[in-house]
Amino acid sequence: MKNRSQKYLLISAVISILIFIFCGKIPTKSEGNSGSLEIRCLVLQSQLAKTARTEVTAYDSLIVEISASDMPTLRTSHKIAMGEPLCEATVPAVPSGTGRAVKIYTINKMGLVIHTDSISSRVMKIEPTVVTSISAVLVPAAGSIYIQIGNVPSGVDSIFASFVSVDSTWATHANRTSPKVSFSIDRIPHKTKGTLSIAGVSSSGDTLYFTSQEMVFSAIVSSSIPIYFQTLPGEISMQISMRDPGITVVSGSMGNASPADTESGELLITEIMYNANNSEYIEVYNPQSSAVLFDTLIIDIDGAYRIITDLQIGAKGYHLFGRMAFPWLGDAADSTGIDLASLGNWITLRKKDMKVIDQVIFTGGSNTLQWPNVAGDKSIILLQPAYDVKSNNFGRNWITASTVIEGNSALYGTPGEE
Incomplete structure (x- = not known):
């Protein structure tokens, strides 16, 4: 009898251990009609928290809600x-x-939803004492419109921007402290249809520049919408680029420079040293499997042209355009007298017929557009997964150089290298 009792105890212990291993815990008598959910999530990063406004876009909690007609x-x-x-x-x-x-989403400290389940409706059966697994992909529920405008004339005191839908309005503004103005409209929900409006206003309140465009904001899908219009006393051209996930970049100019409709991509801008005075340079890359030859290449910096003739770049090769001839740049370099600004530039590579090969509009210094904030004589480098004419338009795809340039220990960069 004693042996039989010990046998039953042993069997009960084994069963309890197996339940613990496979179900996560030993159910009590009151939990016999309950199960468990095991959630595994892949969170698609918008990286909006890299901006200065982390309290708007940062998230710190995963929320799981389970509901049914027969349970609270x-x-x-x-x-x-x-x-x-x-x-x-x-x-x-x-x-x-x-x-x-089952609903799964993330929130920030203010309780705002930052990511939602990519499956809009998830209905399940929960078995007693069983752990049910869910694998979910969470996508951005909201994003930001990043606005960067160049060549803003001195008569403009402020730039106002708004995105208006049927039931909501998002608005912001920035003062003109330099010819380049950048700011953002945040927390716009995915798939919101509305009208984006941008106005340049004088100190007396007169609207000098204005444009508007209907659009559907996407926090997931990437697209590009160029719009051009004329207004007194000049022109504004604007391009809207939606980048997966959660970012829309609006680039506009109140002068001669304009965003590109298309970029052919024979060359890519892959590194920029803009904060090093006489040591500034621009690196370009030939992504093709054969050499490229240009009898004329135009480097357009904020509407100022530098002409390069008889340029050949080997397959998968790099070339450098420096302000001066630098021994440490090697043979694959040209002295062009380029002059880059610490607050950023519009850099455009053009063919002799003025068609755009590649264009990068970057913002320097402290900014909310995810461009690296460079301190000291360091370049910014395009990450290799972003080696295409669309991806190099977004600051989040660039990093600050951390490698000392061989031959010049005072500078950091990777000129002519991968």
Whole structure:
């Protein structure tokens, strides 16, 4: 009898251990009709928290809501590390049954939803004492419109921007402190249809420049919408680029420079040393499997042209355009007298017929457009996964150089190197 009791105890212990291993915990008598959810999420990063306005776009909690007609709504919150692409959470004691609607999303400290489930409706069956697994992809629920305008005349005191939908308005403005003005409109929900308006206003309140464009804001899909218009006393040209995920960049000019309709991509701008006075340079890359030859190449910096003749760049090769001839740049370099600005420039590579090969509009110094804030004589470098004419338009695809240039220990960069 004693041996039989010990046998039963041993069997019970083994069963309990197996339940613990496979279900995460030993159910109590009251939990016999409950199951558990094990959530694994891939969070698509908008990287908006890299901007100066982290309180708007940062997230710190994963929320799981479970509801059904025969149970009260169960809501759990799980702290997660922002920026980590993978997160996990376990929800215990979920009432078993069918028709359990599960919502998964992230929020920031203010309770605003930052990511939502890519599956709009998720209905499940919860089995008693069983751990049910969910794999979810969370996509940005909201994003930002980044606005950068060049050649703003001195008569403009402020730039006002708004995005207006049927039931909501997002608005902001920036003062003109230099000919280049940049700012952002934040927290726009995915798939919001509305009208983007931008106006340049004088100190007396007169509207000197104005444009508007209907659009559907996407926090996920990438697209480009160029718009051009004329107004007194000059022209504004603007290009809207939507970048996956969650960022829309609006580039405009109140002068001669204009954003490119198309970029042919025979060459790519891949490195910019703009904060080093006489040591400034621009690196370009030939992405093709054969050499390229230009009898005339035009480097357009904010509407000022530098003409390069008889230029040949080998397959998958780099070439440098410097302000001066630098011994450490090697043979694959030209002295062009380029003059870059610490606040940023419009850099355009053009063919002799003025068609655009590549264009990068970058913002220097402290900014909210995700461009690296360079301190000292360091270049900014395009990440290799972003080696295309669309991706190099976005500051988040660039990093600050951390490698000392061989032959010049005072400068950091990778001129002519991968």
